[in-house]
Amino acid sequence: MTTDAKPTQTARSRLEPEAMPRRDFLGLAAWWSAAAALLFGFLGAMRLPKAAVLPSPSKKFKVTLPASVATGQPYVPAGRSVAIYKDGANVYAISTVCTHLGCIVKATDSGFDCPCHGSKFAKDGSVLKGPAPKGLPWVELKHLGGDIFLVDEGKAVAAGTTVIA
Amino acid sequence: MNNVVEKRNAGEESAVGRFVENLKAAPHRFTETMFRSGRPHSDRTRSTFVFGNVFLHLHSVRTHRWSLRWSATWGLGIAAFSCFFVLVATGVLLMFYYKPYPDVAYLSIKDIHFVVPTGRFIRNIHRWSGNMMVVIVLLHMARVFYTAAYRPPREFNWVTGMGLLAVTLGLSFTGYLLPWDQLAYWAITIGANIAQSPREVTDALGMTQWFDVGGLQKLILLGSEEVGEEALIRFYLFHVMILPLALVALIAVHFWRIRKDGGLARPVDADTRLGPPSGEVYPVFTEAPQKTYSLAAIVKGRTAVVGRGPEQTIPSMPHLLFGEAAVFMLTIALSVILAIFLDAPLKEVANPAVPENPAKAPWYFLGLQELVSHSAFMGGIGIPMIVLIGLGLIPYLDRETEGTGIWFGGPGGRPLVVGSAIFGLAAVVAVEAFVIRFGWIRQWWPNTPQLVVTLVNPGTLLTFLYAVYSVWCLRKYDSTRAGALALFTCFVCGFVVLTVIGSYFRGPNWDFYWSPSQWPGH
Ligand code: HEM
Ligand code: FES
Numbered sequence: 227m228t229t230d231a232k233p234t235q236t237a238r239s240r241l242e243p244e245a246m247p248r249r250d251f252l253g254l255a256a257w258w259s260a261a262a263a264l265l266f267g268f269l270g271a272m273r274l275p276k277a278a279v280l281p282s283p284s285k286k287f288k289v290t291l292p293a294s295v296a297t298g299q300p301y302v303p304a305g306r307s308v309a310i311y312k313d314g315a316n317v318y319a320i321s322t323v324c325t326h327l328g329c330i331v332k333a334t335d336s337g338f339d340c341p342c343h344g345s346k347f348a349k350d351g352s353v354l355k356g357p358a359p360k361g362l363p364w365v366e367l368k369h370l371g372g373d374i375f376l377v378d379e380g381k382a383v384a385a386g387t388t389v390i391a
Numbered sequence: 392m393n394n395v396v397e398k399r400n401a402g403e404e405s406a407v408g409r410f411v412e413n414l415k416a417a418p419h420r421f422t423e424t425m426f427r428s429g430r431p432h433s434d435r436t437r438s439t440f441v442f443g444n445v446f447l448h449l450h451s452v453r454t455h456r457w458s459l460r461w462s463a464t465w466g467l468g469i470a471a472f473s474c475f476f477v478l479v480a481t482g483v484l485l486m487f488y489y490k491p492y493p494d495v496a497y498l499s500i501k502d503i504h505f506v507v508p509t510g511r512f513i514r515n516i517h518r519w520s521g522n523m524m525v526v527i528v529l530l531h532m533a534r535v536f537y538t539a540a541y542r543p544p545r546e547f548n549w550v551t552g553m554g555l556l557a558v559t560l561g562l563s564f565t566g567y568l569l570p571w572d573q574l575a576y577w578a579i580t581i582g583a584n585i586a587q588s589p590r591e592v593t594d595a596l597g598m599t600q601w602f603d604v605g606g607l608q609k610l611i612l613l614g615s616e617e618v619g620e621e622a623l624i625r626f627y628l629f630h631v632m633i634l635p636l637a638l639v640a641l642i643a644v645h646f647w648r649i650r651k652d653g654g655l656a657r658p659v660d661a662d663t664r665l666g667p668p669s670g671e672v673y674p675v676f677t678e679a680p681q682k683t684y685s686l687a688a689i690v691k692g693r694t695a696v697v698g699r700g701p702e703q704t705i706p707s708m709p710h711l712l713f714g715e716a717a718v719f720m721l722t723i724a725l726s727v728i729l730a731i732f733l734d735a736p737l738k739e740v741a742n743p744a745v746p747e748n749p750a751k752a753p754w755y756f757l758g759l760q761e762l763v764s765h766s767a768f769m770g771g772i773g774i775p776m777i778v779l780i781g782l783g784l785i786p787y788l789d790r791e792t793e794g795t796g797i798w799f800g801g802p803g804g805r806p807l808v809v810g811s812a813i814f815g816l817a818a819v820v821a822v823e824a825f826v827i828r829f830g831w832i833r834q835w836w837p838n839t840p841q842l843v844v845t846l847v848n849p850g851t852l853l854t855f856l857y858a859v860y861s862v863w864c865l866r867k868y869d870s871t872r873a874g875a876l877a878l879f880t881c882f883v884c885g886f887v888v889l890t891v892i893g894s895y896f897r898g899p900n901w902d903f904y905w906s907p908s909q910w911p912g913h
Contacts, residue, residue, distance in 0.1 A: 275611055275625075282616045305744050326767055327584035328617075329577065329746040341748035342581060343764035344901040355834050357764055359591045359841045 285380035291317065291373045291391075298349075300333035308365055308379055309333045316388035319367045319377055320351045326358040338362060350385060361385065437708040447712070449646045453704035454711045456665055457657040457796070463538075464655065466718035467531035471559075473722035474524035475638065478562075481517040482631065489569065491627035493620050496571040497740045504737060515730035521563050523726060525755050528559050536785070536879050537808075539795045539872065540656035546786035548648040551641055553783055558638045560755075565630040567753050568623065576741035577750035579626070580618050583609050585763060585771035592768055595842040617743065657796040662703050748899045757893025758886050761823075764901050765831065765848040774850050778882060785879075789871045801872035807864060811877040815884030818856045822849050823892055827903045857881040 287303070291310060295301045300309035307322045307330050322331045322338065329342035337354065338347040345356030352361040363382035367375055369389045423429070431440035438452040457463060488507055490499045503510035532552060535541055541549035568579040589605035599606070614621030649655065658664060738747070752760050762770030794800020799808050826849045832839050857878060865874030896903055898910040 272611075275614065276607075277610065277614045277621065280615050281619060281621055307744065327581045327588070327763065329580070329750060330744060339900055341746050341900050342577070342750050343760070353833065354837065355830070357766055357770075357844075359594065359767070359845070 286376065286378045288370065289375050289377055291375060293373065302333065303377075306377070306379065308377055309338075310367070310375070310377070312391075313388070315390050317367060317369070317375065317391050318386075318388040319365050319375075321363045321365050321379060321382075323362075324358060325353075325360050325362060326356070331362065352385070431708050434706055437706045440708050441706075441712075447708075449643075449650060450707045450711060451650050451654060452707055454707045455654055455657060455661070455704050456668065457661040457703070458655040459705070459710055459714065462798070463657075463796075465530075465534060466714065466721075467527055467534055469715050469718040470722045471524055471527045471531055472642065473719045474520045474527060474726070475642070476719075477520045477723055477726055478517060478524065479635065481513050481520070482635075484513050485517060486631065491569070491623050493571060493623055494740060496569060496623060500570045500572075500737060504735075511734065512730055515733065515735050516726050518735035519729040519733065520722075520726040521566060522753075522755075523722070523729075524559060525563055527722075528556055529755075532556060533879075533883065537799055537876075538656065538797060539789070539800050541786040542656065542789070542792070542795050543786075544652045545648070545656060548645060548652060549786045550783055551645045551648065553779065554641050555638065555645060557779075558634050558641060562630060562634045562638070563753060564756070565626040565634065568618070568626045569630065570737055571623065571741050572736075572738040573741055573747045574736065574738050574751070576618055576743065577746045578752040578756075579622070580746075581750065581752065581760070581763075582756075583613050583618060583622070585767060586612050588767035588771050591766070591841065591845055595840070595845065618741075655796075658800075659792075659795070661796065665703060668703060668705070749897060749901055751893070751897075754890065754894050757897075758889035761889045761893040761897070762850040764897075765826070765850050766845045768845055769848055770850050774854055777854065781878070785875055789875050791870060791872045793870075794872070799876070801876060802868040802870035803864065803873040803876055807868070807873055807876055808880050811860070811864070811880035812884055814860055814877075815857065815881035816888060818860075818881070819853055819885045819888040822853050822856075823888070825849075853885060857885065 287306065289303045289306075289310065291301060291312065295310075295312050297313055298311065300311060302309050302322065308319045309322050310317065310319045320338075322333065323329075324331050324340040324342065324345055326340065326343055326345050329340050331338040331340045331345070331347065337349045338351070340346070340356065340358070343357050345358035346354045347358070347362050348354050350361075351364065353359075364385050364387055366378040366381040366383050367387075367389050369391055370376055373391075375389075375391075426436075426440060427443040428439035429436050431437040440447070441450050441452050442448045485503060488499055488503050488510070490496055500514070503514050505511070535549065535552065564579075564582060568575045587605040587609035589608070590599055590603065591605075593599040593602060593605065610616075612622070612625070613619075614625055751757060759770060759775065762774060764770070766773075791801065793802060794804070799805045831849065832844055832847065860881060861874045861878035864877035865871060867873070895907065896905070898904040898907065904910055
């Protein structure tokens with residue numbers, strides 16, 4: 227250590243500046259706090275576009291299953307994206323929204339075909355072909371008595387879940 | 392000309408006489424005051440014409456002869472700007488009638504198309520110059536890349552340009568929803584679900600409950616779970632306000648930087664390549680200046696010219712401005728001609744229950760749609776991100792100097808580009824042909840985990856092939872620029888071929904057809 231050779235009270239020269247002059251430190255702190263304040267302000271403002279209440283129409287609806295629907299024949303209520311099936315006394319519903327990018331799949335005799343990028347699904351909704359990352363979800367169905375059912379498109383249930391009509 | 396006014400004879404002055412004189416001189420005086428320093432007749436007044444005008448002064452007063460050759464730029468930047476100008480003009484007109492509310496939006500477009508005077512024409516111009524702008528911006532980017540014009544000190548302007556590209560694509564994507572027809576509705580549904588596709592990965596990793604970027608992105612974009620009134624008003628806001636303002640701001644930076652970076656890039660030996668200037672060009676300094684300029688202290692780089700006049704530069708007015716005006720007129724002419732002969736499409740009103748089959752995005756996204764048909768996440772987000780990051784890094788990784796300002800300049804040059812084009816085309820055609828003929832992993836082994844399908848798909852395979860090829864070129868020529876030339880060329884080929892496949896060879900259910908005439912009727 228050479229402290230005694232260089233007395234500490236020597237005036238600092240331009241050639242030997244402080245590592246971080248106090249003024250610079252305060253200046254930087256001011257800039258960073260301004261930036262941080264703006265960032266938080268921005269993030270706070272971004273709460274506004276993130277909707278809390280979604281305007282989507284209700285996904286629950288009542289449906290009367292026509293008696294004419296045969297076993298294995300899809301019944302798609304108008305304007306809804308579920309296919310309802312009867313299998314003897316068992317009734318179940320499979321969503322027809324493609325798990326790839328949200329097109330509406332078409333129920334065919336062999337399962338479901340998506341018109342958008344060619345995904346194909348088996349009768350139970352599992353993926354056979356194409357880019358869809360997972361099978362079509364089965365959705366909740368409640369028997370309200372008679373031929374009337376309550377479907378909740380928004381609520382997935384385990385594949386294979388049926389209700390007895 | 393001022394004499395006209397001054398010739399007055401003081402003797403016959405009356406207030407009425409002076410008033411009439413002033414009235415007669417008013418039009419002339421008005422033009423005088425418009426050009427702050429008189430009409431641009433001499434080199435001097437031409438200079439003041441440019442720097443004394445708020446719109447023109449983004450130009451430098453004199454322009455290098457190298458930059459004025461058509462082959463230097465093909466006028467593509469100005470053409471892109473002209474498209475934007477036309478789009479703003481026609482877009483504002485469309486806003487007189489357009490109503491951003493589901494179904495009503497469709498009817499208002501129908502009105503514009505069939506009832507409003509000149510409505511169809513204006514709508515067509517808007518549609519076609521929007522398409523042209525996308526093409527032109529891509530071509531402009533290719534021109535900047537192939538002339539290595541992104542090199543220091545222009546790195547940042549390249550990055551600004553990428554911002555411009557993103558905003559341009561954003562404008563066309565948001566505009567696509569506004570007609571609210573079937574085409575619009577399903578293209579945007581697909582687009583929004585691409586934004587949600589990080590779920591493909593988070594689901595496979597079982598962490599979507601805690602960390603759902605995909606869902607968040609879609610929610611912010613649509614303001615809802617599906618494309619509806621919220622989405623329409625958001626897209627409208629972005630299309631007519633946020634993105635145009637962002638574009639204007641970026642364009643201002645872009646143009647300002649061109650000027651501050653010393654005009655357009657040119658080879659070091661541009662002067663010798665050009666030969667002596669023609670006789671019409673006045674020398675600026677008739678003798679070598681004796682002083683160095685203290686101004687040099689604030690000019691960065693090797694560009695400050697001392698002891699030599701800007702002999703190779705000629706006045707921007709008229710040389711550059713006439714060229715720009717010509718490009719502007721040509722661009723408008725092209726969009727008008729297209730608008731006369733081709734009508735912008737309008738399908739049936741959007742029906743959320745039945746998708747268009749096939750549901751296709753605007754054509755320049757069909758390459759992406761082809762990739763997306765292999766994996767939503769990799770095709771829609773993964774590969775585009777890799778490409779964007781790669782593009783953005785180009786000027787920071789290529790620090791070489793050979794070939795700046797020259798078409799296909801740099802080690803390897805033209806033969807390398809031709810070779811890469813052949814490889815790029817062959818690879819994409821081979822991969823696509825294989826997939827179309829033999830299918831892919833999921834058809835062979837239906838139980839393959841999703842993560843494998845996401846990571847190993849035709850799109851990622853192609854990206855991998857291109858990367859390997861470009862590393863091979865980089866080593867062969869021992870040059871980063873050579874690697875960049877190879878990679879860029881490959882990606883251009885991939886983009887073109889995938890876009891063509893998506894547009895012409897994909898029909899209902901995204902099945903392959905040799906021609907749209909073979910599509911089963913629907
Ligand atoms: C709205 C989009 C754009 C507009 C209006 C625009 C406009 C212009 C104009 C007028 C020029 C002058 C030279 C010329 O005409 O080529 C220019 C140069 C340049 N542009 Fe753009 N541009 C756009 C997008 C882009 C993109 C996407 C990139 C690249 C990622 C880019 C990078 C550059 C660079 C680096 C220069 C300087 C080139 C040189 O020095 O030779 N620009 N731009
Ligand atoms: S949306 Fe069904 S395959 Fe893409």
